[in-house]
Amino acid sequence: MNDLGRIEDLPTDYVASLTERNLVPLWPSLRGVMPAHTPRPRTLPTHWSYQDLRPLLMEAGRLTPIEKAERRVLVLANPGHGLEKMQASSAIYLGIQLLLPGEWAPAHRHTPNAVRMIIEGEGAYTTVEGEKCPMSRGDLILTPTGLWHEHGHDGQDPVTWLDVLDLPLVYYLEASYHVNGLAQPVSPDRGDVANATGGVLPTPFFQRTHKDYPLLRYPWASVRAQLLHMAESQPHVESVQVTYVNPNTGLDALNILGFHALMLKPGQTLQLPVRSTAMVYHLIEGDVRVSQPGHECRLEPADTSCAPGYVPVTLTNLHSQHPSFVFMADESPLQRKLGIYEVRA
Numbered sequence: 001m002n003d004l005g006r007i008e009d010l011p012t013d014y015v016a017s018l019t020e021r022n023l024v025p026l027w028p029s030l031r032g033v034m035p036a037h038t039p040r041p042r043t044l045p046t047h048w049s050y051q052d053l054r055p056l057l058m059e060a061g062r063l064t065p066i067e068k069a070e071r072r073v074l075v076l077a078n079p080g081h082g083l084e085k086m087q088a089s090s091a092i093y094l095g096i097q098l099l100l101p102g103e104w105a106p107a108h109r110h111t112p113n114a115v116r117m118i119i120e121g122e123g124a125y126t127t128v129e130g131e132k133c134p135m136s137r138g139d140l141i142l143t144p145t146g147l148w149h150e151h152g153h154d155g156q157d158p159v160t161w162l163d164v165l166d167l168p169l170v171y172y173l174e175a176s177y178h179v180n181g182l183a184q185p186v187s188p189d190r191g192d193v194a195n196a197t198g199g200v201l202p203t204p205f206f207q208r209t210h211k212d213y214p215l216l217r218y219p220w221a222s223v224r225a226q227l228l229h230m231a232e233s234q235p236h237v238e239s240v241q242v243t244y245v246n247p248n249t250g251l252d253a254l255n256i257l258g259f260h261a262l263m264l265k266p267g268q269t270l271q272l273p274v275r276s277t278a279m280v281y282h283l284i285e286g287d288v289r290v291s292q293p294g295h296e297c298r299l300e301p302a303d304t305s306c307a308p309g310y311v312p313v314t315l316t317n318l319h320s321q322h323p324s325f326v327f328m329a330d331e332s333p334l335q336r337k338l339g340i341y342e343v344r345a
């Protein structure tokens with residue numbers, strides 16, 4: 001491939017004349033913005049240990065009252081993007097949030113989509129558009145773009161969860177903002193109960209719901225049971241995994257980020273396909289090694305790691321007697337819509 005001309009090859013007075021007019025020559029930067037064959041992601045493989053960060057999160061609970069934080073979160077920031085950017089990948093934001101007994105995180109809504117994956121503690125809840133979603137370990141709760149939500153905690157112990165947002169993308173699009181609101185009246189509607197059986201939908205008078213997001217809470221007990229059923233009923237399937245979808249459309253649960261759960265059989269090593277999207281791995285249960293070129297980490301329960309797109313990733317269940325369960329987030333819904341999603345052999 002030709003080496004292209006560099007900026008230093010140009011006369012300085014010529015470059016100055018361009019700069020003065022807000023003009024830039026493309027050729028010195030062309031290979032940088034469009035490298036050959038494979039992108040050069042800024043996203044670095046990164047691992048965050050829950051046991052390591054937990055004391056710092058609890059200290060935040062002592063240092064900063066909820067009124068001074070609104071959302072008490074330690075952001076899992078990817079050093080490849082610069083910590084100040086608060087992003088795990090180009091489109092994914094990750095944070096670990098703490099809510100103490102009796103605390104209330106007031107109602108608001110915002111343009112970025114969010115989900116929370118509950119890590120520890122019982123008795124807390126998120127109310128989304130009036131639907132009260134109880135929080136238990138491994139539950140996935142959606143707060144899609146524009147929907148009111150607030151968090152409360154009637155239990156005895158601290159509650160923590162992993163927040164996953166498409167904030168970096170929405171911020172980049174200069175479309176990120178929030179609106180504060182009042183406490184929501186709670187309705188008796190429970191989408192997670194109405195949609196508890198896969199394959200059938202509530203259709204009163206033969207009509208599907210008009211709600212954009214009929215299912216807001218995916219209880220871990222159901223997802224875990226389904227993965228175990230899959231492994232048992234389809235023993236030939238190597239990759240025991242499910243995707244969180246909108247039951248009304250069958251499409252991804254949210255528009256921008258995708259969410260999946262994977263079961264690794266005892267002792268299993270699973271080579272994942274090389275795909276164009278960055279990935280987040282969060283261990284719900286078990287003991288898993290995540291290997292990618294130049295980086296290896298061991299996920300203990302509630303640990304989180306990320307990998308850039310276009311790299312081969314291998315997951316190994318280090319338990320030889322028990323399955324391990326991994327929650328995954330990626331940018332595949334966004335990339336599919338943009339037409340840039342790719343799976344490489």
Ligand SMILES: [Fe+2]
Pocket residue numbers: 108109110114143149
């Ligand atoms: Fe929020």
